[in-house]
Amino acid sequence: MQSKATTPELYLEELPEDRKEVILKLREQILSNLPEGFVECMNYGMLGYVIPHEVYPNGYHCDPKQPLPFMNLASQKNFIAVYSMTIYAKEGLYDWFVSEYAKRCKYKLDMGKSCIRFKRMNDIPFELIGELTAKIDAKEWIDIYENSIKKS
Numbered sequence: 689m690q691s692k693a694t695t696p697e698l699y700l701e702e703l704p705e706d707r708k709e710v711i712l713k714l715r716e717q718i719l720s721n722l723p724e725g726f727v728e729c730m731n732y733g734m735l736g737y738v739i740p741h742e743v744y745p746n747g748y749h750c751d752p753k754q755p756l757p758f759m760n761l762a763s764q765k766n767f768i769a770v771y772s773m774t775i776y777a778k779e780g781l782y783d784w785f786v787s788e789y790a791k792r793c794k795y796k797l798d799m800g801k802s803c804i805r806f807k808r809m810n811d812i813p814f815e816l817i818g819e820l821t822a823k824i825d826a827k828e829w830i831d832i833y834e835n836s837i838k839k840s
Contacts, residue, residue, distance in 0.1 A: 690733025691762075699735055707763040710809050711735075714761055714770065717818035725826025726758055734762035734771070739826050749837055758829055759821060767798075767805040770817055774824050776801065777832045781823060788816055 693699035696715075703711055718737060719728065725743050729736050731754070738755035741747055748754040760771040775782050789797045792813040798805040806812045824832070 691730070692733070693730060695730060696728055696735050699730060703763055706809070707768065710768055710806075710812060711761065711763055713814050714768070714812070714817055717814050718759060718761065718821045721818040721822040723822060723825040727755075729755070731755070731757060731760060734760040736760050737821075739830065743826060744830055756830070756833060758824075764805075767807045768809070768812070769806070770804045771802050772804065772820060773802045774820070774829070774832075775799075775804075777836065778824055778828075781820075784823075785816075785820060788819070789813060792816055 691699050691702060693702060700708065700711065700715075715728075715735060722728075722737055725739060726737050727740050729738060729740075731738055736755075736757060737759040738757050740755045744756045746752060746756075748756050758772075758774070760769075762769045762771070775785055786797060792815075793811050795808055795811050798807065804817075
């Protein structure tokens with residue numbers, strides 16, 4: 689469910705009340721742990737955390753008009769999603785995340801290639817998402833991104 693909102697504030701205003709509190713808590717964790725060099729914006733109809741063109745002028749290779757994506761946060765039809773390609777991009781991060789998730793949540797991890805799905809709003813490891821956000825700084829993310837692009 690992509691939003692047509694043009695700012696994070698408008699995105700938050702259009703959320704249903706039962707989702708707003710959860711999105712706000714996740715957003716707070718992301719923003720309070722977001723390393724320097726990243727900014728919040730609307731990105732692909734979701735809350736996006738990106739490296740802006742001022743820092744990385746090349747932008748996203750799939751659409752250079754877009755800033756380089758890092759994380760996204762969205763209220764989807766049946767779940768809340770955190771999208772983080774970093775989990776698969778940085779060696780050891782996937783294992784760390786899976787292990788930490790199991791320690792903090794009683795339900796099975798529901799995760800796709802870059803999507804962490806939360807269907808149970810009362811069992812979200814908010815602090816873990818904050819810790820994940822802080823694991824890679826902007827320079828390291830650019831290096832990882834460029835190295836993976838050059839390989840493909």
